[in-house]
Amino acid sequence: MEYKRNQIEEAIFRTFGAREERRNELKFRIKRLLVTDRRLGRNVKSAKEEDQHYAFFDQEPPGSGKEIMFTAYQAFALLAAVILLEHGLPQASVVRVLRRVRRQFAAAHADIMRKDPRTLFDQQAILAQAKPGMIASNNTDPVFLVFVRLTASSVDEQNGGSAVAVCRGPAQLQAFIKRHSVPGTGATFFEFVSPMHALAAHLSQTVAVKRGRGAG
Numbered sequence: 001m002e003y004k005r006n007q008i009e010e011a012i013f014r015t016f017g018a019r020e021e022r023r024n025e026l027k028f029r030i031k032r033l034l035v036t037d038r039r040l041g042r043n044v045k046s047a048k049e050e051d052q053h054y055a056f057f058d059q060e061p062p063g064s065g066k067e068i069m070f071t072a073y074q075a076f077a078l079l080a081a082v083i084l085l086e087h088g089l090p091q092a093s094v095v096r097v098l099r100r101v102r103r104q105f106a107a108a109h110a111d112i113m114r115k116d117p118r119t120l121f122d123q124q125a126i127l128a129q130a131k132p133g134m135i136a137s138n139n140t141d142p143v144f145l146v147f148v149r150l151t152a153s154s155v156d157e158q159n160g161g162s163a164v165a166v167c168r169g170p171a172q173l174q175a176f177i178k179r180h181s182v183p184g185t186g187a188t189f190f191e192f193v194s195p196m197h198a199l200a201a202h203l204s205q206t207v208a209v210k211r212g213r214g215a216g
Contacts (some may be wrong), residue, residue: 002069005030012079026082033081037094052173053193055081055098060210066107072113072200073106078146079199080192081104097164101145106165108143112196114189115141135170139193144173146189148180178209 003011009030013023026139037055044052049179057076077098084094098105101126112120120139129140147164163180167173167189177187 002070003072003075003203003206004067004069004074006204006209007206008070008075008078010206011075011199012082012148014143014202014205015198016080016082021205024069029082029085031077032080032091033085033095035062036091037099040092040095040099050100052095053099053102055095055102056180059136072203073109075103075203076109076192076196077102080190083190091180097145101166105145108166108168109196112141112143112193117197120197127172135189137170137193141176141193142169143193143196144189144191146173146176146187148177148187150187189213 009027012026012030014017016026018026034056035193038055038061042051042054042060046052056073056077057068061068069099078121081098084097085091089097120141122140125140126138130136135142144167145164146167147162149162151194163176165176167176173189181187
């Protein structure tokens with residue numbers, strides 16, 4: 001399935017429960033994220049993952065005024081980007097993070113969307129998996145976006161590199177933090193399975209709107 005931008009905007013509005021001015025605010029943020037991704041460009045020959053991919057496009061995006069269709073993953077990536085923005089990350093940093101983890105995030109999204117929500121959100125199964133000290137989640141197969149830092153140190157090569165990843169489950173998350181985080185400095189992470197399924201449900205209820213004078 002592919003979706004028009006108006007469908008993605010509407011699905012994101014519904015996921016956030018947004019009304020009136022809040023909808024306008026989210027629409028503006030989505031627009032700026034797309035513009036930032038386009039302006040950063042890409043270089044498929046670059047050694048850096050974040051330079052090889054767009055965050056929200058598959059190919060070179062067309063110019064302004066052209067109709068663009070988005071995949072279910074790209075719609076989710078925009079939702080994830082808005083969530084990161086609203087936690088205080090700079091816009092360009094958000095786009096670079098989602099470019100950097102695109103392969104991992106897209107694979108996790110595809111896998112999660114193949115799973116039965118009744119199994120994913122089975123409360124008895126969630127309780128059965130719970131262990132002392134384990135990071136809590138509301139599903140049986142959590143997907144975490146985690147970063148220890150977003151900017152590398154210019155003077156501390158050993159402990160100053162940036163580290164960003166998509167982790168499947170608490171064990172992977174804890175191992176990543178242990179490997180990359182200096183003790184006491186912590187890490188930032190977000191769990192995305194519920195937003196994935198919420199957005200998909202709302203997308204299925206949207207209707208594509210024609211552009212131009214014929215729209216009505």
